[in-house]
Amino acid sequence: MYRKQVRRRRAVLALLIVGSFVLLTVTYGSGSNGLQRGVSTIFSPVQSVADGALKPARDLVNWFDQTFDARGRNSRLQSELRKAREEAVGSNAALAENAQLRKLLGLDRGGAIPSGYEPVTGRVIARSPTVWFADVTIDAGSGDGVRVNDPVVNGDGLVGTVSSVTGNSAQVTLLADHASAVSAKVVPVAVQGVIRPNVGDPNDLILDFIDSTKHVHKGQAVVTAGWRGQGIESRFPPNLPIGEVTRASIVEQEASQQVHVRPFADLRDLDLVQVLTGGSRG
């Protein structure tokens, strides 16, 4: 009797392990499937309600975290503020000049969102629990016009890209996810590269494959490259802000062809985001 019970347990365990491997093999890289779409459709409203109900509690816990964090950042920000004030005067002049030039060139589109794109606002309703994945689920889906590969931004800059869509929700792969890669350029030096994550540290991205003959400096901004040519083009429109260069040692640039970038958007603390739908991407 006992042996029979042990055999049955082992059989169930083996079945579950084999089932997991089979599911992994079948579903890896194939996007969302019928089961996921069904479950997502059922649970999205529940998640939305839970998200709204738990927001005050979340804000309270995050307030503690941000308070601890703010104390450490205070002194650094004060020195940055002094520096920023000095630069502000020069920047204002440059902005005025830039506005004139943009008008002259007919490029002024009157906003950060490139023309041809329709922003769809979504709220983050779920987030991957492990440190290895950096995905969030938002409450806007194909019913709102969201499609796979649409870029996702928030008020600070590029956040990620839509990796799968159901009727009323979408999965956003953040810049910090291991699967993320965004063609980008450093301004104003126009050095191009690919923004890749440093898994486990969402405040540190790596601009990889840069031209080691042109040197990038700390503090320079990084934006999407938005290249196009020979019938193909980038998933991202050009000039979406991504972050600023935080570490750019000459040795690393020449040996590894990479510099470190801090994203403008706080990828750990996302609430409202905008999906840039439409556009001319293929």
Place this chain on the structure above:
Amino acid sequence: MILTPKMLARLVAILVLGVILQLSFFSQVALFHVSPDLLPVLVISLGLLGGTMTGAVTGFSVGILLDCLLVAPLGGASLVLLATGYLAGLFRERFEIHSPLVPPLLCMGLTLFAELGFGAVELMLGTDTAVSGLVVRDLLVKSVYAFVLGWPIYLGLRRALRPALVEESTVRRARRPTVLGA
């Protein structure tokens, strides 16, 4: 664990609630920049209460639900969580839980195992990006959170599932007073 339809419904409700709470609350809060992971703690506690099969089956189910809601490749989280639940159940079947520190310590250790397992699945699927040293800090802090969450969750689950727990009823029977000289 003796599962009547009522207890099964209760168990399913606990698992679904756990996954929703994780995605809508715990994953979106951060203390010292790290979010607690409730799901390994839930699965470990169920393994400790119900044994290897309960741990493995609940781990598999939670993993599937998690992968469905995150639209991730199915099977990755299931594989890790079923192993975690199975190990917790194995501990329950091999050893007595004498100290109240055992469940939280097991939650801590097995959560670390689960998080490393998620990393191993990532490697298996071909991650070729840099991995920051901060991952180690995150894993350790997550384990500490699991220690803190372990005891209340274990106690809560034991209370909620008490009628289904084999050991509990055995203990209750054993504690009946014997009538001497009868």
